[in-house]
Amino acid sequence: GENVEQHPSTLSVQEGDSAVIKCTYSDSASNYFPWYKQELGKGPQLIIDIRSNVGEKKDQRIAVTLNKTAKHFSLHITETQPEDSAVYFCAASITYNFNKFYFGSGTKLNVKP
């Protein structure tokens, strides 16, 4: 089955700096890669996603890149703010196979004011 690895497990940045979280996956059939943000006491919320036919996607301060050949994808947050502090999860899914999602182990991002 699919195996998703996520690094780093914790990340501390100064407000205004950029943050990058990286994930690798093992199953070349995976074709959908969402990113979730989980704040304390809440469920994960989808923040951005990318499909295998796209190399990069951007939404304001958040961007995701995908390298299908190397089987890795990354989340980039620019101009970080204290409210970006949360746990971030990457996931991989094969959309034509029920849609089981395989999650990374999470990255705890701390943005210091």
Add this chain to the structure above:
Amino acid sequence: EADIYQTPRYLVIGTGKKITLECSQTMGHDKMYWYQQDPGMELHLIHYSYGVNSTEKGDLSSESTVSRIRTEHFPLTLESARPSHTSQYLCASSRGDTQYFGPGTRLTVL
């Protein structure tokens, strides 16, 4: 924003009690999921459903059971709770590719 609800949000019970965690969604999604989230924050799939009357076990073995009698409702039951069941339980649903999560139930078994 997704309309998926979980009750209760917090539950503290004694060993041996039977409990049901409720999950409902108003989006008409066919697929629903239950995840267990450990203190290290990893998400483990314990049950999923393709639709009404369909349930499957996930990747992590669980003593809980689920049912899907109505599209919008996917409750999880523990017949006899134990301290090892203490965890955060997250319900999710999807139609198409995107999965939406509920706020979670924090279960503590004493």
